[in-house]
Amino acid sequence: MIRDRDLIAALAETVRRFVRERLMPAEAQVEDENAIPQGIIDDMRSMGLFGMSIPEPYGGLGLTMEEEALVALELGYTSPAFRSVIGTNNGIGAQGIILDGTDAQKSYWLPRMASGEVVGSFALTEPDVGSDAASVKTTAVKDGDSYVLNGTKRYITNAPVADVFTVMARTGAAGAAGVSAFIVPADSPGLSLGPVDKKMGQRGTRTCDVMFDNCRIPSDALIGGREGQGFKTAMKVLNRGRLHIAAVCTGTAQRLCDESVAFARSRVQFGKPIAEHQLIQAMLADSATETFAGRSMVLEAARMFDAGERIIQQAASAKLFCSEMVGRVADRAVQIHGGAGYMQAYPVEHFYRDVRLFRLYEGTSQIQQLIIAREMLNA
Template structure:
């Protein structure tokens, strides 16, 4: 659903200009330094990029699902650090509040998140709760008008610089699985501790670390929706929307890599002709372009379905699975089209993109988990039709 075509086109033009003129020239600097210059972060704040999916009533742009994925495809035609810096606020860092927060909770945190004054993140994954997200061991014990949290979260994007954390913890010690889980908003000053940023294969400039809760006291008023035991339902609402968002964020880098590869192969000559004129290279270009088109089409259609109020659990899982795997295939072909220059960071950004996008097939559900989920839901639909 696009509410105002002219307004959306103006936003898309602004994103393209920012990515091309401001971000691409500093990608290597961000990669080497491991951080984004503060002036660039401030510019992202002024432009409202932190509040894309936060409702207008709370200072955001209130983008629909279709508008969000279209913007995400433009923003992500850049090194992943850019979208990661704003992406948690426009996705998993704010969505639990948007979906299930009380009016008071929304008013307290969402306007500052929309302005980029606060950076949010989702603290769900643990050392023993990754693909099996319901195996959460972090405990939250009620003491009067507070909860006391103890546990460790792992692989938390933006944790080293986050101000507010959506935390899933077990409030009922006698439960297992999805039962007894509660979602909290925990502020950094409450006593949590973040670890040193990990050394990673890629995505330099996007800090990721553990989060430690050691007798961390959180007001009972910070239970999202003020409803204990609803944490799993809340996080699934977050992930179903985020999987569409992430699928779009996988598609943008593929677009960028293909453009770089086509420019390179059009310039470079071998045997007296441009490399792009060779049929085997053209085959790789054709495969990349076709798969990007397929991913984009899937994502936009699923986003439109979500805007219509339809159940997109299966569609979102298929989009994330296909787009992340597609991006990996495009990255591999583009390195091949660059030849030796694609392997050397001094000669092209393709080497960095290749490393950056590898994570897409792992986080927010590995490809294998999505395969199982897709099959389960497809068989469930089949059985329902057969009855």
């Protein structure tokens, strides 16, 4: 539920201007350098974007899910890398602490995350364990007043720049009940990073392996102070994260629609702008319709989330639809641009590559289908 519509409208308008005036002009530089300029990161800190969803008592903006979705729709209008640098602090990097952390953990870490002093990261995926969070193999063995971690995490977003990791590790028997969540500072002895991954798209968003070799951390790093709660924490975190990603997908789809309309108006073939050709109009109409559907799904599910309703199915449905939808919109955008759409001189080229990842992280499309079907059958 939006608490103050005028205030949130002003925030969304501020982010909209920031995206268009500051971020969009830097997209080509990010593509070339595979990094976000430090000046932009500093601007994001000063705007409070690192703490959008972190509660106000800890220095964040304390946005509701609907409010966060409205901001994510605006951030989705530019290259995903910009959103990603703040995304883990607001989402999977901080939500585990917000939802299940002890008072001491919240008091120490959340203000630092909200200010952007600390960049958080979420370490779940492993070389042989992706969407199956209950099967993590990284171990955390209690040793006196410490835990000793061993294992490898893979494709971890923001790992090369992270100051702290939320790590899912096994403290007990096989299955979900044996998984626990830990807060692990990046400078912990025994923690090391692999080379930065070379990815298909989303340049500027850096990922790499995170290795734990007898990495010793204090026992109070266990989130919530209780073993066996990690799987539950991960599932609660992912619900909100899926809605956030669905909103970003929809914002990107809107950008692709706008790029397609602008190109169709200016490109002349057969003596008239291609916007006047019916088959071009059909592709534009399909993209606009799907984008509107995605926006409607995201905001409805976000309102349900804020009302405290069970939204496992709705969050999975929104993430499934919006991530698949933006792929179709990107494909049409390239088609409308013709040969130009295959060239790096036009932004639709990198967006076509960028959006492919949305169908993989926060749970693949196939995982979302299984979740939706399970919820339907168990109703």
